Amino acid sequence: MKAYLSGGMEHAVGEGADWRRDMTKWLMKNLGHDVVDPVVESAKIVAEHGAEDYRNWKMSDPDKFKQFIRKLIARDIRGVIEESDYIICFWNESVFKGGGTHGEVTLAYHFGVPVYLVNTIPKEDLSGWIFSCSSKLFDSFDELTSFLEREYR
DSSP states (O other): OEEEEEEOOTTSGGGGHHHHHHHHHHHHHHHOOEEEOHHHHHHHHHHHTTOTTHHHHHHHOHHHHHHHHHHHHHHHHHIIIIIOSEEEEEESGGGTTOSHHHHHHHHHHHTTOOEEEEEOSOGGGSOHHHHHHOSEEESSHHHHHHHHHHHHO
16 A cells, blocks of 8 residues: 655645654554655655756746646656555645645545545635545544554554
8 A cells, every 4th residue: 555645845844744754654664555755756856857956946947947846746646646545635834825735635536546634724724625625534643543543454
């Protein structure tokens, strides 16, 4: 089994790497599941293209920026719809200024990939779209991991 780890990156502290690293360790240790971690995958693409300063291109060279970001988007889409058995999505305020997490959840729903959403914002502020694309909603990672143990052990 393989999980895709969706959540804010562009506007998240440390690109959201910490929770993904913790979840990866937990999934491998407790369930033997692999992951697609877009933080790790993006870093590979950045290194492969020598694009360490790609964020600056948004203002200095918008066409170059767009073409590079499209490589990251393509990798994420492949991870969601071709490589993953389920999605773990961390929904917090860092997703509001981005678009990738919204797209990943929507694609997963469309292609029948279960979405397990850990929501940290008030439920009344959670978009009806995202809520409805989710298979199950959790208030914490502890609730999620308890569910995953029951579901996948």
